[in-house]
Amino acid sequence: MSTITATPVTASASTATTSTSTTGADSTMIASNFTTFLTLLTTQLKNQNPLDPLDTNQFTQQLVQFAQVEQQMKSNDQLSTLVSLDKSAQNTTALAYVGSTVVVDGSTAALASGKANWNLNATKPSTATVTITDSTGQTAYTGTFAVNPGNQGFTWDGRGNNGALWPDGNYTLTATGVDANKQTVAISTQVQAVVDSVDLTQSPPVLSINGENYTMDKIKQIVRPGYTATTAGS
Numbered sequence: 001m002s003t004i005t006a007t008p009v010t011a012s013a014s015t016a017t018t019s020t021s022t023t024g025a026d027s028t029m030i031a032s033n034f035t036t037f038l039t040l041l042t043t044q045l046k047n048q049n050p051l052d053p054l055d056t057n058q059f060t061q062q063l064v065q066f067a068q069v070e071q072q073m074k075s076n077d078q079l080s081t082l083v084s085l086d087k088s089a090q091n092t093t094a095l096a097y098v099g100s101t102v103v104v105d106g107s108t109a110a111l112a113s114g115k116a117n118w119n120l121n122a123t124k125p126s127t128a129t130v131t132i133t134d135s136t137g138q139t140a141y142t143g144t145f146a147v148n149p150g151n152q153g154f155t156w157d158g159r160g161n162n163g164a165l166w167p168d169g170n171y172t173l174t175a176t177g178v179d180a181n182k183q184t185v186a187i188s189t190q191v192q193a194v195v196d197s198v199d200l201t202q203s204p205p206v207l208s209i210n211g212e213n214y215t216m217d218k219i220k221q222i223v224r225p226g227y228t229a230t231t232a233g234s
Contacts (some may be wrong), residue, residue, distance in 0.1 A: 021170050100195050112168050114165070115157060116158065121151050122147045129143075143161075154173070175187040209216055
């Protein structure tokens with residue numbers, strides 16, 4: 001991943017339990033009915049009139065139908081077990097993200113201890129104008145940078161163009177780009193942040209990042225500890 005350095009211009013679960021219980025009750029009922037059916041069938045066959053025998057084809061069809069239902073119930077039980085195992089695996093994976101620095105789509109990052117991190121993703125070489133605003137919409141920093149195609153990290157040290165240090169909080173970055181021919185270039189933004197917690201009561205589990213909720217499929221990248229990307233305002 002390439003880096004860019006910028007210098008500011010001074011002075012300018014309950015549901016699962018119910019489902020399992022229902023499945024168990026259905027299985028018990030099917031098994032009971034199946035046993036009763038076999039008992040009745042055997043009794044009727046033993047006591048049938050030799051001159052007017054029972055229709056065995058009808059009994060056979062009913063027997064096959066009961067067998068199919070019983071097999072479907074067993075398949076449902078097995079599927080429930082697989083779903084439970086998959087959910088457990090998702091929970092384990094989600095827990096492993098807690099405390100990790102990840103990259104997700106977004107434009108708002110938290111400034112803490114003199115650092116706020118984003119990723120810029122340009123479609124081709126261009127010149128990007130980056131503007132950072134606070135939660136009230138006031139411009140905290142603006143600068144122009146050369147960016148390459150693909151991802152590049154962008155770190156702001158919390159200092160405005162006049163060198164003043166802005167307070168910790170959430171800041172939003174916007175980036176617009178133009179190429180050598182002054183044609184507009186699309187630049188998307190992503191946020192680097194630590195996963196604060198995970199909500200395992202949701203399905204799939206939900207990760208809390210910068211006060212926002214994300215599912216695991218929204219994670220674009222995991223950043224190793226101590227990694228420093230683009231620096232702006234230093």
